[in-house]
Amino acid sequence: MKSPTGMRMRLALTHHRNLRYALLAACSALFLVLYLLTKTPVPYTYDKLTDEENKRYNSQATMNQWPGQCQIKNFEQIRRMSIVYTWVNGSQPCYRQIREKAGGKKAVGGSRDREIGELMYSIRSLEKNMPWHTGQIFLVTAGHIPHWLDMNNPRIKVINQDDLFPDYAKKFLPTFNTHVIEQFLYLIPGLSDIFMQVNDDYMFLKPIAPHEFFTCDGAIRLLHEKGLISHIPPPPKKGIWISSVLNTQQEMDLRWGKTDRYFIKHAPFVYSRRAFERVHQIFDRPLYMTLKSRFRAKPDMNMPLLHHYYMVSQGGEELGIPIYTPPAEELTGYKLILMQNNNIDKLKKIFGQILDGSTPYKVVALNDEYTDMRVADTAIEFLQKYLPEPSSFERKPGSGTVRAYYTQAWLVRSGSDDFAADSRESGCCTNVPSDCVPRAALGGIYKFAITWHGARPRRHYHVPLLFACTAPLQGAHTLERCV
Structure with a gap:
């Protein structure tokens, strides 16, 4: 019991x-x-507005800024969105040599990488015609800093494009393929979720209201052309750009089925950082295959297309970000200007209309496809006349020289105590082609002994660059400021 x-x-x-x-x-x-x-996915509500912000964006002053236009929801958050510029100084000899080494004789660069100062004028036009924007501006470069840029301005930051590449993608460096670089813009540290990408050849000609890019309820306006993208695979004779678009269409058809999709307008793109993350998850294989192309290639994926039609097909609902696709007939304020050898007279006419205020366009893109430098001279003359006033992002006269000379250079490994100098004043070799090598081939941090113009003593600067000189060298050689 x-x-x-x-x-x-x-x-x-x-x-x-x-x-x-x-x-x-x-x-x-x-x-x-x-x-x-x-x-x-958490619905994107921007950030909760403070009482002060609510009062400010509902104020009569803001309403009067754009007569006849509605109040945009969460305007204070929209105006603080990041703007990303991509830029390369293709006129730099060392960069050109690295490019040619990577791609052989076919990697000539052409006018696409020729530096005639469009970036400086684009930022001038942005500040002049979008004064409502108060957010951060990121300049993504191949290791260059424009000589005119004021690095002390807290609103602008230069990013080395190589630093954005995840570990799995670093083996494909160096790259000169914008389709690849655009893949990783969403990894910029401090980037806002909603951000805008602007090419360095875009010029804002007239005051641009935020209504160009957002609806009254804060939805992103996806800007597109009238033309529909074909669902037929690209014929062998098609060019690189259209082949890339058609191949991207093939991938989207596999994912979302065949439906009408339009060419994207040559205009500033408004993106979602979280949408980029999802696009990488959905199209991981074709995006990885694109990494293998050091230069633009026909099989490449077109990131603007993938982003925009992800948002249309599932992203808007999935991420809680409203979107709106306006009729193409409404989008008449954008113009792609082809700068070619045989249209100098036409260019002068277009530029003349802009100068006298008779142009109907708000934003133009100066697409350079020339070999005749008279075309460049025509564009430079126009830009100097149209945008003569410097922006707040430019160095003030007399604030110091930009070019410098160095006496020798050598490799310094990461972790050294010798590279505590200001990276904004770094340099990269340009006139010693035999000693310029890809950063990916050597690794580590590079250190230069630099003698500046004037009485400033020689100092050492660390140089996290795409390329650098590694052998001790004698004499004075020109340096450019770099990231």
């Missing part, structure tokens, strides 16, 4: 065991709920 004490002990043990099971089940359920919450 079982004793009462033994039965009580067994009941207590059973109760204790059941209690543990119940606690374990409750903890498991809690962890499952937390996991699902972290994996479920």
Whole structure:
């Protein structure tokens, strides 16, 4: 016969065991709920406005800024969005040599990489005609800093494009393929979720209201052309750009089925950083294959297309970001200007209309496809006349020289105590082609002994660059400021 004490002990043990099971089940359920919450996309509500911000963006002054236009929801958040410029100084000898080494004789660069100062004038036009924007400006470069840029301006930051590449992609460096570089813009540290990409050849000609890019309820306006993209695979004779678009269309058809999709307008793109993350998850294989092309190639994926039609097909609902695709007939304020050898007279006419205020366009893109430098001279003359006033992002006269000379250079490994200098004043070799090598081939941090113009003593600067000189060299050689 079982004793009462033994039965009580067994009941207590059973109760204790059941209690543990119940606690374990409750903890498991809690962890499952937390996991699902972290994996479920959170609707994008910008940030909650403070009372002061609510008062400011609802103020009469803001309403009067754009007569006849509605109040844009969460305008204070929109005006603080990041703007990303991509730029390369293709006129730099060392950069050209690295490019030619990577691609052989076919990697000539052409006018696409020729530096005639469009970036400086583009930023002037941005500041002049979009004064409502108060957010950060990021300049993504191949290791160059424009000689005119004021690096002390807190609103602008230069990013070395190589630093954006994840570990799995670094083996494909150096790259000169904009389709590849654009893939990783969303990894810029400090980038806002909603951001705008602007090419260095875009010029804002007239005051641009935020309504150009957002609707009254804060939806992103996806700007497109009238033309539909074909669903037929690209014929062999098609060019690189259109082949890339058609190949991207093939991938989208596999994912979302065949439906009408339009060519994207040659205009500033408004992106979502979180949409880039999802596009990488959905199209991981074709995007990875694009990494293998150091220069633009026909099989490349077109990131603007992937982003925009992801947002149309599922991203808007998935991420909680409203979108709007306006009729192409409404989008008449944008113009792609082809600067070619045989259209100098036409260019002068277009530039003349802009100068006298008779142009109907708000934003133009100066697409350079010339070899005749008279075309460049025509464009430079126009830009100097149209945008003569410097922006707040330019160095003030007399604030110091930009070029410098160095006496020798050598390799310094990461972790050294010798590279604590200001990276904004770094240099990269340009006139010693035999000693310019890809950064990816050497690794590490590079250090230069630099003698600046004037009485400034020689100092050492570390140079995290795409390329650098590694052998000790004698004499004075020109340096450019670099990231």
